[in-house]
Amino acid sequence: xxxxxxxxxxxxxxxxxxxxxxxxLFGAAVLTIGISLLGANGSDTDINDKPNFVVGPTGAPVAxxxxxxxxxxxxxxxxxxxxxxLNRQEEPPERKLPGGDSMMTKLDDPSPWNGTSAGILxxxxxxxxxxxxxxxxxxxxxxxxxxxxxxxxxxxxxxxPQWLRLTRSGNVISAxxxxxxxxxxxxxxxxxAHLPAxxxxxxxxxxxxxxxxSRGAGGSSVAAHMTRSTATFExxxxxxATASTWQTGAVRQPGDEGREVKSGAPNxxxxxxxxGTYTVTGAGRIGPQDFNDDPVEASLLGVIAxxxxxxxxxxxxxxxxxxxGMIRTTFAAEPRRGRVLAAKALVLGxxxxxxxxxxxxxxxLIARPALRKNGFAPPAFPDESITDPVVIRVLLLSxxxxxxxxxxxxxxxxLLRHSAGAITLTIVLVILPIIVGSILxxxxxxxxxxxxxxxxxxxQRAKPPTLxxxxxxxxxxxxxxxxxVAAYTAVALGLAWWSLRRRDV
Numbered sequence: 001x002x003x004x005x006x007x008x009x010x011x012x013x014x015x016x017x018x019x020x021x022x023x024x025l026f027g028a029a030v031l032t033i034g035i036s037l038l039g040a041n042g043s044d045t046d047i048n049d050k051p052n053f054v055v056g057p058t059g060a061p062v063a064x065x066x067x068x069x070x071x072x073x074x075x076x077x078x079x080x081x082x083x084x085x086l087n088r089q090e091e092p093p094e095r096k097l098p099g100g101d102s103m104m105t106k107l108d109d110p111s112p113w114n115g116t117s118a119g120i121l122x123x124x125x126x127x128x129x130x131x132x133x134x135x136x137x138x139x140x141x142x143x144x145x146x147x148x149x150x151x152x153x154x155x156x157x158x159x160x161p162q163w164l165r166l167t168r169s170g171n172v173i174s175a176x177x178x179x180x181x182x183x184x185x186x187x188x189x190x191x192x193a194h195l196p197a198x199x200x201x202x203x204x205x206x207x208x209x210x211x212x213x214s215r216g217a218g219g220s221s222v223a224a225h226m227t228r229s230t231a232t233f234e235x236x237x238x239x240x241a242t243a244s245t246w247q248t249g250a251v252r253q254p255g256d257e258g259r260e261v262k263s264g265a266p267n268x269x270x271x272x273x274x275x276g277t278y279t280v281t282g283a284g285r286i287g288p289q290d291f292n293d294d295p296v297e298a299s300l301l302g303v304i305a306x307x308x309x310x311x312x313x314x315x316x317x318x319x320x321x322x323x324x325g326m327i328r329t330t331f332a333a334e335p336r337r338g339r340v341l342a343a344k345a346l347v348l349g350x351x352x353x354x355x356x357x358x359x360x361x362x363x364x365l366i367a368r369p370a371l372r373k374n375g376f377a378p379p380a381f382p383d384e385s386i387t388d389p390v391v392i393r394v395l396l397l398s399x400x401x402x403x404x405x406x407x408x409x410x411x412x413x414x415l416l417r418h419s420a421g422a423i424t425l426t427i428v429l430v431i432l433p434i435i436v437g438s439i440l441x442x443x444x445x446x447x448x449x450x451x452x453x454x455x456x457x458x459x460q461r462a463k464p465p466t467l468x469x470x471x472x473x474x475x476x477x478x479x480x481x482x483x484x485v486a487a488y489t490a491v492a493l494g495l496a497w498w499s500l501r502r503r504d505v
Contacts, residue, residue: 004339004342004343007339007340007343008343008346008347010330010333010343011340011343011344011346011347012347014317014321015317015347015348015351018320021313021316021317024309024310024312024313025309025310025313025351025352025355026355027309028306028307028309028310028313028352028355028356028359028402029306029355029356029358029359029362030359031302031305031306031308031309031359032300032302032303032305032306032356032359032360032362032363032402033302033359033362033363033366034302034305035301035302035304035305035306036299036300036301036302036303036363036364036366036367037302037363037366037367037370038301038302039298039301039302039367040298040299040301040366040367040368040370040371040374041370041374043298043371043374043376044374044375045293045374045375045376045380046375047291047375047380048375048377048378048379048380052253052254053254053379053380054128054129054253054254054289055129055379056129056131056148056149056150056288057129057130057131057148057149057192057193057194058148058149058150058193059378059379060149060150060288060289060379060382061288061289061290061291061379061380062129062149062286062287062288062289063253063284063285063286063287063288063289064128064129064130064149064251064253064284064285064286065128065206065250065251065252065253065283065284065285065286066117066121066204066205066206066250066251066282066283066284066285066286067204067205067206067248067249067250067268067269067270067271067280067281067282067283067284068121068126068200068202068203068204068248068249068250068251068282069202069203069204069233069246069247069248069271069278069280070121070123070126070200070201070202070203070204070246070247070249071200071201071202071238071241071244071245071246071247072198072199072200072201072244073122073168073198073199073200073201073238073240073241074197074198074241074242075168075197075240075241076167076168076169076170076240077122077167077168077201077238077239077240077241078165078166078167078168078238078239078240079120079122079165079166079167079201079202079203079236079237079238079239080163080164080165080181080235080236080237080238081119081120081163081164081203081233081234081235081236081237082161082162082163082164082181082233082234082235083118083119083136083137083160083161083162083163083164083231083232083233084160084161084231084232084233084234084277085160085161085230085231085232086116086118086137086139086159086160086229086230086231087229087230087231088116088139088207088227088228088229089227089228089229089230104212104213104214104223105212105213105214105215105441105442105443105467106210106211106212107210107211107212107213107222107467107468109208109211110140110141111287112138112141112144112146112152112154113146113149113152113285113286113287113288114208114285114287115138115139115140115141115208116138116139116140116205116206116207116208116227116229117134117136117137117138117139117144117204117205117206117207117229117286118136118137118160118203118204118205118206118229118231118233118280119134119135119136119137119164119203119204120134120135120136120164120165120166120201120202120203120204121133121134121136121166121201121202121203121204122134122166122168122173122192122195122199122200122201123195123199123200123201123251124192124194124195124196124199124200125199125200126200126249126251127251128251128252128253128254130194131148131192131193131194131195132147132148132192132195132286133145133146133147133148133166133173133175133190133192133195134146134147134166134204134286135155135164135165135166135175135176135177135187136164136204137158137159137160137162137164139159139229141154141157142154142155142156142157142158142159143155143156143157143158143162143164143177143187144187145175145187145188145190146190146286146287147173147190147191147192148190148192148193149286149287149288150288151190153175153187153188153190154187155175155177155185155187155188156177156185158177158179160231162177162178162179163177163178163179163180163181163184163235164176164177164178165177165178165184166201168195168199168201168240171191171192171195172189172190172191173189173190173191173192173195174186174188174189175187175188175189175190181235201238201241202246202247203233203236203278203280204280204282205229205230205231205280205281205282206229206282206283206284206285206286207227207228207229207282207283207284207285208227208284208285209224209225209226209227209283209285210224210225210227211223211224211225211468212224212225213467213468214441215440215441215442215445215467215470216438216439216440216441216442217438217439218438218439218470219470220467220468220469220470222468226268226283227283228268228281228282228283229281229282229283230270230279230280230281231279231280232277232278232279232280233277233278233279233280234276234277234278236276236278246273246278248271248280249269250268250269250282250284251284252284253284267281268281268282268283268284269281269282269283290463291380291381292463292466292468292469292474293376293381293469294460294461294462294463294474295368295371295372295376295381295384296364296368296384296390296391296394296460296461296462296463297394297460297461297462297463297471298367298371298376299363299364299367299368299371300360300363300364300367300394300398300460301367302359302363303359303360303363303398303401303402303457303460304430304457306356306359306402307401307402307405307430308427310352310356310402310403310405310406310409311405311406311409311423311426311427311430312409312423313348313352313406313409314348314352314405314406314407314408314409314410314413314426315409315410315412315413315419315422315423315426316413316419317344317348317410317413318344318410318411318413318414318417318422319413319416319417319418319419319422320419322417323419337497337500337501338497338500338501340500341411341414341493341496341497341500344410345407345410345411345493348406348407348410349403349404349406349407350403352402352403352406352407353399353400353402353403356398356399356400356401356402356403357395357396357399359399359402360394360395360398360399360402361386361395364386364391364395365386384462390462391462393462393478394459394460394461394462394478397459397478397479397481397482398459398460400459400482401456401457401459401481401482401485404456404482404485404486404488404489405426405430405453405456405485405489407489407492407493408426408453408485408488408489408492409422409423409426410496411489411492411493411495411496412425412426412492412496414496414499414500415492415495415496415499429452429453430453430454431454432454433448433449433452433453433454433455433472434454434457434472434473436448437449437454437472437473438470438471438472440472443467443475445472445475446472446475446476448472449472449473449475449476449480449481449484450476450480450484451484452484453484453485453488454472454473455473455476455480455481455484455485456473456481456482456484456485457471457473457481458473458474458476458477458478458480458481458482459478459481459482460473460478461473461474461477461478464477465477
């Protein structure tokens with residue numbers, strides 16, 4: 001045999017010369033496509049039809065609810081206030097979710113769009129989801145300038161008390177902050193998309209609900225517990241606008257207007273004024289409203305079925321030579337057994353990757369339109385394209401996951417030299433952590449995903465890790481998932497190489 005290239009050609013001939021292996025390899029792609037389409041046709045959501053669903057100026061889903069003291073202002077205007085204090089109150093949640101038996105896990109979100117906020121806001125009316133700009137003090141993120149639910153500019157990391165100023169000049173909104181009301185620092189400028197000549201300007205309080213999730217027994221539930229925050233506003237100065245009476249009220253999500261407060265429950269919105277100082281209590285959140293369901297992942301449900309076919313081929317590719325005694329001929333032609341193992345891994349891995357990529361690309365192209373038709377569509381879910389970087393990453397890593405598992409199965413076959421045992425062991429190593437991870441509560445499944453082959457399923461997710469879904473692999477990121485599978489494969493190949501060197505054949 002002449003060189004490593006000749007060894008690769010020989011291994012390729014072995015792989016393609018066995019008809020049932022070729023059928024199984026192409027079957028892996030077909031299974032990936034078919035099961036993905038079946039899964040897409042069986043999945044649906046009506047989230048876009050919910051009465052409290054709100055879209056912002058860019059057409060993306062948003063949350064927009066807060067207590068607001070405001071008045072109309074035409075043209076260029078400037079409002080200065082001192083946020084004197086900012087305090088948050090939260091009702092302790094029940095120990096368990098309604099109807100659930102699992103303990104709740106608090107979801108901590110450090111995003112500047114969450115937490116407790118008090119500051120100045122100018123807005124296109126008081127309709128939830130309308131264009132706006134705001135400068136505010138956030139209890140954990142300091143002073144921020146935000147606009148239209150997507151632009152966020154960090155100011156100084158200051159807490160209340162803090163002086164704030166919002167100035168409008170044409171369509172440009174500028175924001176400033178000061179510790180003493182005399183020396184001012186500019187935070188930045190924003191240009192809201194749809195701010196009319198006469199807009200509502202004033203000061204506000206928002207307090208994001210605290211989310212708790214219950215995971216386990218194959219499902220997940222999320223509960224939101226209302227929080228309230230109280231802020232004081234003083235030194236209120238409005239210039240460039242005809243003086244008007246300050247109006248008190250709230251911007252509410254659709255469906256929340258007119259909702260009565262239950263007997264004994266705290267009122268989410270309260271206002272008091274004394275000597276020019278306002279004390280405002282508010283609840284709600286202003287910011288993007290992301291949904292953790294992942295249509296890209298849902299369009300690749302067939303990957304797990306394709307993996308099963310590749311595991312069988314990988315094992316048989318290794319064990320058949322032992323069963324038929326062909327391994328002696330192979331090692332006689334190439335005594336360096338590590339090179340034989342490397343050639344097998346490259347040929348099998350390359351073939352599995354190519355066919356896996358065909359399967360996931362075709363599966364995505366066929367299943368995604370079905371999901372879109374079943375409700376996984378804008379505005380709740382982005383209408384991503386196959387050319388989007390995140391989709392390309394998902395497709396490439398999913399194909400790599402399939403290929404690595406095929407190579408891992410081959411290495412297990414070399415170690416055990418028993419087809420049924422090697423296939424069963426590899427499948428169990430993939431499936432068992434998924435089953436166990438779906439049953440365990442809270443964050444316990446995360447450790448399983450970080451330490452088992454099942455973590456590779458995270459390669460199918462386009463969205464960030466989340467605790468809110470039943471799938472245990474949603475707890476980790478895609479690069480961590482593919483890293484775990486790569487590490488397992490490397491160790492298995494190392495053990496297979498060690499085994500080949502120790503044994504006669």
